[in-house]
Amino acid sequence: xxxxxxxxxxxxxxxxxxxxxxxxxxxxxxxxxxxxxxxxxxxxxxxxxxxxxxxxxxxxxxxxxxxxxxxxxxxxxxxxxxxxxxxxxxxxxxxxxxxxxxxxxxxxxxxxxxxxxxxxxxxxxxxxxxxxxxxxxxxxxxxxxxxxxxxxxxxxxxxxxxxxxxxxxxxxxxxxxxxxxxxxxxxxxxxxxxxxxxxxxxxxxxxxxxxxxxxxxxxxxxxxxxxxxxxxxxxxxxxxxxxxxxxxxxxxxxxxxxxxxxxxxxxxxxxxxxxxxxxxxxxxxxxxxxxxxxxxxxxxxxxxxxxxxxxxxxxxxxxxxxxxxxxxxxxxxxxxxxxxxxxxxxxxxxxxxxxxxxxxxxxxxxxxxxxxxxxxxxxxxxxxxxxxx
Amino acid sequence: xxxxxxxxxxxxxxxxxxxxxxxxxxxxxxxxxxxxxxxxxxxxxxxxxxxxxxxxxxxxxxxxxxxxxxxxxxxxxxxxxxxxxxxxxxxxxxxxxxxxxxxxxxxxxxxxxxxxxxxxxxxxxxxxxxxxxxxxxxxxxxxxxxxxxxxxxxxxxxxxxxxxxxxxxxxxxxxxxxxxxxxxxxxxxxxxxxxxxxxxxxxxxxxxxxxxxxxxxxxxxxxxxxxxxxxxxxxxxxxxxxxxxxxxxxxxxxxxxxxxxxxxxxxxxxxxxxxxxxxxxxxxxxxxxxxxxxxxxxxxxxxxxxxxxxxxxxxxxxxxxxxxxxxxxxxxxxxxxxxxxxxxxxxxxxxxxxxxxxxxxxxxxxxxxxxxxxxxxxxxxxxxxxxxxxxxxxxxxxxxxxxxxxxxxxxxxxxxxxxxxxxxxxxxxxxxxxxxxxxxxxxxxxxxxxxxxxxxxxxxxxxxxxxxxxxxxxxxxxxxxxxxxxxxxxxxxxxxxxxxxxxxxxxxxxxxxxxxxxxxxxxxxxxxxxxxxxxxxxxxxxxxxx
Numbered sequence: 031x032x033x034x035x036x037x038x039x040x041x042x043x044x045x046x047x048x049x050x051x052x053x054x055x056x057x058x059x060x061x062x063x064x065x066x067x068x069x070x071x072x073x074x075x076x077x078x079x080x081x082x083x084x085x086x087x088x089x090x091x092x093x094x095x096x097x098x099x100x101x102x103x104x105x106x107x108x109x110x111x112x113x114x115x116x117x118x119x120x121x122x123x124x125x126x127x128x129x130x131x132x133x134x135x136x137x138x139x140x141x142x143x144x145x146x147x148x149x150x151x152x153x154x155x156x157x158x159x160x161x162x163x164x165x166x167x168x169x170x171x172x173x174x175x176x177x178x179x180x181x182x183x184x185x186x187x188x189x190x191x192x193x194x195x196x197x198x199x200x201x202x203x204x205x206x207x208x209x210x211x212x213x214x215x216x217x218x219x220x221x222x223x224x225x226x227x228x229x230x231x232x233x234x235x236x237x238x239x240x241x242x243x244x245x246x247x248x249x250x251x252x253x254x255x256x257x258x259x260x261x262x263x264x265x266x267x268x269x270x271x272x273x274x275x276x277x278x279x280x281x282x283x284x285x286x287x288x289x290x291x292x293x294x295x296x297x298x299x300x301x302x303x304x305x306x307x308x309x310x311x312x313x314x315x316x317x318x319x320x321x322x323x324x325x326x327x328x329x330x331x332x333x334x335x336x337x338x339x340x341x342x343x344x345x346x347x348x349x350x351x352x353x354x355x356x357x358x359x360x361x362x363x364x365x366x367x368x369x370x371x372x373x374x375x376x377x378x379x380x381x382x383x384x385x386x387x388x389x390x391x392x393x394x395x396x397x398x399x400x401x402x403x404x405x406x407x408x409x410x411x412x413x414x415x416x417x418x419x
Numbered sequence: 420x421x422x423x424x425x426x427x428x429x430x431x432x433x434x435x436x437x438x439x440x441x442x443x444x445x446x447x448x449x450x451x452x453x454x455x456x457x458x459x460x461x462x463x464x465x466x467x468x469x470x471x472x473x474x475x476x477x478x479x480x481x482x483x484x485x486x487x488x489x490x491x492x493x494x495x496x497x498x499x500x501x502x503x504x505x506x507x508x509x510x511x512x513x514x515x516x517x518x519x520x521x522x523x524x525x526x527x528x529x530x531x532x533x534x535x536x537x538x539x540x541x542x543x544x545x546x547x548x549x550x551x552x553x554x555x556x557x558x559x560x561x562x563x564x565x566x567x568x569x570x571x572x573x574x575x576x577x578x579x580x581x582x583x584x585x586x587x588x589x590x591x592x593x594x595x596x597x598x599x600x601x602x603x604x605x606x607x608x609x610x611x612x613x614x615x616x617x618x619x620x621x622x623x624x625x626x627x628x629x630x631x632x633x634x635x636x637x638x639x640x641x642x643x644x645x646x647x648x649x650x651x652x653x654x655x656x657x658x659x660x661x662x663x664x665x666x667x668x669x670x671x672x673x674x675x676x677x678x679x680x681x682x683x684x685x686x687x688x689x690x691x692x693x694x695x696x697x698x699x700x701x702x703x704x705x706x707x708x709x710x711x712x713x714x715x716x717x718x719x720x721x722x723x724x725x726x727x728x729x730x731x732x733x734x735x736x737x738x739x740x741x742x743x744x745x746x747x748x749x750x751x752x753x754x755x756x757x758x759x760x761x762x763x764x765x766x767x768x769x770x771x772x773x774x775x776x777x778x779x780x781x782x783x784x785x786x787x788x789x790x791x792x793x794x795x796x797x798x799x800x801x802x803x804x805x806x807x808x809x810x811x812x813x814x815x816x817x818x819x820x821x822x823x824x825x826x827x828x829x830x831x832x833x834x835x836x837x838x839x840x841x842x843x844x845x846x847x848x849x850x851x852x853x854x855x856x857x858x859x860x861x862x863x864x865x866x867x868x869x870x871x872x873x874x875x876x877x878x879x880x881x882x883x884x885x886x887x888x889x890x891x892x893x894x895x896x897x898x899x900x901x902x903x904x905x906x907x908x909x910x911x912x913x914x915x916x917x918x919x920x921x922x923x924x925x926x927x928x929x930x931x932x933x934x935x936x937x938x939x940x941x942x943x944x945x946x947x948x949x950x951x952x953x954x955x956x957x958x959x960x961x962x963x964x965x
Contacts, residue, residue, distance in 0.1 A: 156537040212942065216938055337768060375775075378773060378779070385759065389765070
């Protein structure tokens with residue numbers, strides 16, 4: 031990422047560029063329309079069997095991938111724009127999921143297998159009451175607060191110590207990997223009080239509304255889509271701001287940023303914490319849609335996969351991150367059905383091919399191809415400035 | 420069935436008796452009730468508390484049929500129909516548990532009996548108690564060991580029965596201690612006194628807990644009212660503690676050294692590829708796995724073609740594991756990694772991709788299950804230092820092996836031409852190149868060396884753990900931690916870090932359990948890096964000394 035592309039594109043200084051041009055806003059509006067109006071219509075109003083019907087399977091798959099896209103945006107902010115590769119975002123994602131999962135577990139009420147007010151796994155452990163950290167989790171708003179606070183505080187503390195001692199590059203990656211690994215081990219224990227191996231599952235209700243209905247599925251889908259678009263706009267707002275330019279500068283030449291009188295610590299810490307919070311929100315949206323959360327989400331392999339979504343789409347490009355999440359996860363859900371034994375080969379090949387041949391991802395390759403074709407057509411005309419977006 | 424078990428009848432008779440016993444339980448249409456109906460009903464239909472009480476009754480009766488029923492219950496073979504009738508379901512056939520009558524066809528809607536963890540523990544303890552009267556010595560020993568610390572008053576009759584029959588001194592001693600620990604709850608001070616005296620011979624930690632409880636004060640009252648018993652308990656406690664502490668120390672140091680040597684083997688190759696070359700090789704764990712699978716292949720070849728020399732297959736497996744892993748590593752370096760020098764994050768991702776492909780490749784070739792790698796005869800067994808400390812030969816051999824590998828690596832880096840070139844290239848690539856060193860070739864060889872050592876680690880690991888496609892994944896985080904903690908570019912740092920982590924980990928495991936210990940160690944490393952990051956930034960500087 032040394033060869034900064036943004037620097038060459040010549041960002042206007044010091045004024046603040048618009049978030050998107052007319053075409054960009056049109057794209058955002060189209061996506062919003064698709065998610066909020068068209069998808070519910072096709073799923074709920076068009077009868078099953080009709081050509082245009084959007085199946086329940088597709089809705090939950092797309093909903094899941096949109097959660098991953100939020101996660102990819104979080105990753106892109108910290109890796110693509112700030113140059114910090116986190117291999118621990120799976121932990122933040124899962125913690126957000128667990129925080130909301132606690133609420134969902136409380137909502138099961140007396141409908142568990144043992145008809146007890148405690149979750150089944152606690153009955154199984156012969157526990158008589160909720161442990162202290164489960165207190166108040168039956169309140170929806172408190173659960174939402176936890177979704178933001180738990181990953182946020184953890185990331186703040188972890189990041190403060192790491193960035194303060196100027197841990198960067200691969201060292202940071204490795205200790206974040208160790209962090210998620212430690213969390214995975216912790217959550218695998220039954221005595222931790224989060225269901226051990228099996229995690230949380232078998233959810234029944236949100237806000238006392240049954241969860242397994244097409245309407246609820248669609249509602250969650252729409253909420254996820256809206257959050258995704260909001261995240262995209264927020265991220266776009268950040269990376270086009272002065273704050274965002276400092277982040278990019280930290281990515282490209284951290285010591286020069288320090289020599290210019292900035293303290294990178296607080297910039298890095300702010301974006302790192304925000305990124306973790308976004309990951310937590312993605313996790314909280316993921317859990318009710320997928321219906322399960324377990325410590326497997328915290329495995330180092332899961333976290334490193336997030337990086338490859340962003341790499342495939344294109345680091346330092348917000349649309350790229352979303353695109354990458356859709357491409358890789360779409361391929362995954364197709365492969366694991368069609369050729370389950372070849373998925374890991376394919377995923378491994380993506381890792382290698384992207385790092386070797388597509389350092390700027392699909393979006394970067396497309397921009398390059400477009401730049402080449404336009405310059406071939408009209409030599410000397412304006413180079414593809416939009417490519418940087 | 421009235422024959423005492425220790426006077427063993429001839430084998431065929433025993434088999435015949437077992438068959439009779441089995442048929443009494445399994446064969447449909449036999450009208451004999453295995454257990455009193457009330458007990459069965461409580462076990463199958465009662466609340467948790469009732470069930471536990473019923474388990475106690477079964478133990479008190481010391482009836483072998485009770486053992487069978489508990490085993491069935493634990494196995495999920497006992498079901499209930501409409502919360503009224505208990506049935507035993509086997510091979511699609513149902514039998515009424517109380518009357519033993521055949522129920523055909525099997526009733527609809529039979530429900531499993533749900534056992535929570537507490538009940539499960541109770542049943543397991545009861546099964547162990549009932550197994551104490553088994554005819555097989557190893558079964559009795561295992562049962563006695565399982566009961567250490569888990570016995571209760573309900574088991575006294577069966578313990579007495581077992582003690583009376585027991586002829587083996589080791590099991591007898593164990594049983595006496597178990598009995599004594601139960602007798603401590605007796606209301607007769609004399610019984611308690613003799614029990615406390617008997618406990619002095621124990622070297623089990625549960626005995627210590629029991630003795631400590633005696634010496635406790637609850638408010639102003641002693642838990643044990645009799646002063647003589649307390650004094651005796653104090654003496655016994657000291658004896659037990661002395662034995663425990665010595666055993667524990669030796670055991671911990673040894674298992675720490677053993678874990679350390681494994682970490683060292685796993686991290687040594689990484690210390691070369693990462694520490695000296697600056698390549699983040701996430702596929703290092705998979706190179707370890709390849710070494711383990713090579714050992715497996717060599718073992719199979721020996722078994723098929725030279726069964727006489729099977730005990731010495733490791734002599735061939737060690738160099739083969741090195742060569743195969745080194746070749747794989749060199750191919751990787753040529754094909755992928757060399758394009759990514761100087762871009763550590765990209766290297767990290769690409770090598771992760773390689774590791775995924777290697778895992779899937781091995782899974783396709785050998786199957787997803789673990790494969791069986793057998794120890795040679797001379798590596799099985801161990802030295803028994805104390806009753807609670809056994810040092811397995813396989814671990815001793817691995818400690819020695821890692822020492823030899825370390826020595827060879829050190830020699831290779833300091834005494835050979837390749838080592839000289841490697842050090843030269845890491846110090847200053849451009850100048851080394853000017854001096855006529857073929858730097859690209861040195862990179863390949865160096866990477867091959869690191870990978871080959873990973874193969875050796877795999878060969879060693881195959882002797883003490885499971886060999887499966889995921890073998891490497893479990894070591895990758897640990898070995899990176901060792902290298903990061905030890906400081907980059909130094910073999911000495913790697914050695915200290917590996918041994919230190921191993922011993923600290925094992926000592927922590929002693930009081931916090933394996934998972935928590937591991938978490939504490941990871942947190943400790945993260946904090947340590949905060950405090951001493953300078954070792955971490957040595958990548959750009961000069962770090963020649965191996």
